Amino acid sequence: MLAGRHQTNGGVRLDSRSVLVFPAGMPSSLLWARHASESGIRVVGASSLAHDPARPNYSEWTLLPWIGAADFADKLNCCVRERNIDAVFTAHPVVWHRLRELLPKMTRKVRLEAEQPWAAELADYRGYRDIAASFLREPLQLAASGCIEPSIPLPQLAALVRLFQLVPGQCDHPKLEALTAIFRCMPPGDIVEIGSLWGRSAVALAFLSRHYNIGKLLCVDPWRAEEIHQGIPAVDTVFDDAPVDDIFEAFRMNLAPLKGVVNYSRSRSSDAAAHYSRERAFTTEDFGRTVYTGSIALLHIDGNHALAAVQQDIARWRRFVRTGGWIVFDDYCWPFGDGPKTAADEFCNEFSENLTGGFVAGGALFLQLAGATPERC
Numbered sequence: 001m002l003a004g005r006h007q008t009n010g011g012v013r014l015d016s017r018s019v020l021v022f023p024a025g026m027p028s029s030l031l032w033a034r035h036a037s038e039s040g041i042r043v044v045g046a047s048s049l050a051h052d053p054a055r056p057n058y059s060e061w062t063l064l065p066w067i068g069a070a071d072f073a074d075k076l077n078c079c080v081r082e083r084n085i086d087a088v089f090t091a092h093p094v095v096w097h098r099l100r101e102l103l104p105k106m107t108r109k110v111r112l113e114a115e116q117p118w119a120a121e122l123a124d125y126r127g128y129r130d131i132a133a134s135f136l137r138e139p140l141q142l143a144a145s146g147c148i149e150p151s152i153p154l155p156q157l158a159a160l161v162r163l164f165q166l167v168p169g170q171c172d173h174p175k176l177e178a179l180t181a182i183f184r185c186m187p188p189g190d191i192v193e194i195g196s197l198w199g200r201s202a203v204a205l206a207f208l209s210r211h212y213n214i215g216k217l218l219c220v221d222p223w224r225a226e227e228i229h230q231g232i233p234a235v236d237t238v239f240d241d242a243p244v245d246d247i248f249e250a251f252r253m254n255l256a257p258l259k260g261v262v263n264y265s266r267s268r269s270s271d272a273a274a275h276y277s278r279e280r281a282f283t284t285e286d287f288g289r290t291v292y293t294g295s296i297a298l299l300h301i302d303g304n305h306a307l308a309a310v311q312q313d314i315a316r317w318r319r320f321v322r323t324g325g326w327i328v329f330d331d332y333c334w335p336f337g338d339g340p341k342t343a344a345d346e347f348c349n350e351f352s353e354n355l356t357g358g359f360v361a362g363g364a365l366f367l368q369l370a371g372a373t374p375e376r377c
């Protein structure tokens, strides 16, 4: 996104009033124009195509000659004057270079967006790489059992950070860093996530599981409005109008590139646990049939945060977590309630002799099991 002292929204400078977007049909142009309109900026789409399919995306539209045409500069000058344009956005590097030469000669003062070609895209990529590099600079030293695999090489780690950031969600970088650390000492087995929402933590789990060849990921989430409520008014009101069907569809899109290592169950954690125990396989339209081992290497508990719900999640799933496997209680430190903390502390007290150790990162509690936690009568 644009650097500098100007306030921006999705890379859109908020001091621009009327912006010509040219060529208007490029995917980055369409995205930029949508952010600009949402910020109250007047956007005029421009194209050299007589029939441009991007036309319906713009409320105002104009035709400009090809940038190499003899009359391009005159036509552009007329356009910016007549339509009171004060900035031109282009996502095309060749057009950018031509505009940089022409705009200072316009009769009306017009700014060029972006200020540098490639700048917005590169800034994002540098950001992903810098976060990944910070994970590698001082890797978390875990007191864990099992052999330690090497860290993920920088470009792949940056790819993971990028994938993770592109998916909406509340999971943060310290939690991602901790996940990358525990996967280095993870036995083979299934990865089970209770509560996936858009799939932010799920893309990380699937990516890491594929990298270290751990096993298949199962995402369990009912994606139903009534299930999101956890008896905490400040949180529940946010989800009152949550478009859960749309979020579910977005989850499917987010996980689609990881097909082969993931499947999901659109159900409550308790129902999915019964199915997992009985069948060991889940079938969906998106990912086909996935057979699980029945032995869990990592259980990520991030579903309903009400105490009774977290207690039920752990009660239903813990017996499948294998020796050397991990349990992650999300929001162990949480300003909105102490359901996850109370349930996790109860678990630690009951099974203290079964734990190798644990630590807190990104508000989540990470526990490694020295031995399975059998059913108690």
Ligand SMILES: C[S@@+](CC[C@H](N)C(=O)[O-])C[C@H]1O[C@@H](n2cnc3c(N)ncnc32)[C@H](O)[C@@H]1O
Binding pocket: 168, 169, 170, 171, 194, 195, 196, 197, 198, 199, 200, 201, 202, 220, 221, 222, 223, 224, 227, 228, 267, 268, 269, 270, 302, 303, 304, 309
């Ligand atoms: C905090 S969000 C999960 C966030 C996600 N892990 C991420 O990375 O952004 C909680 C999710 O738990 C789901 N959920 C609520 N009740 C559940 C239940 N009984 N079983 C499984 N998931 C549940 C909700 O639908 C919601 O999507």
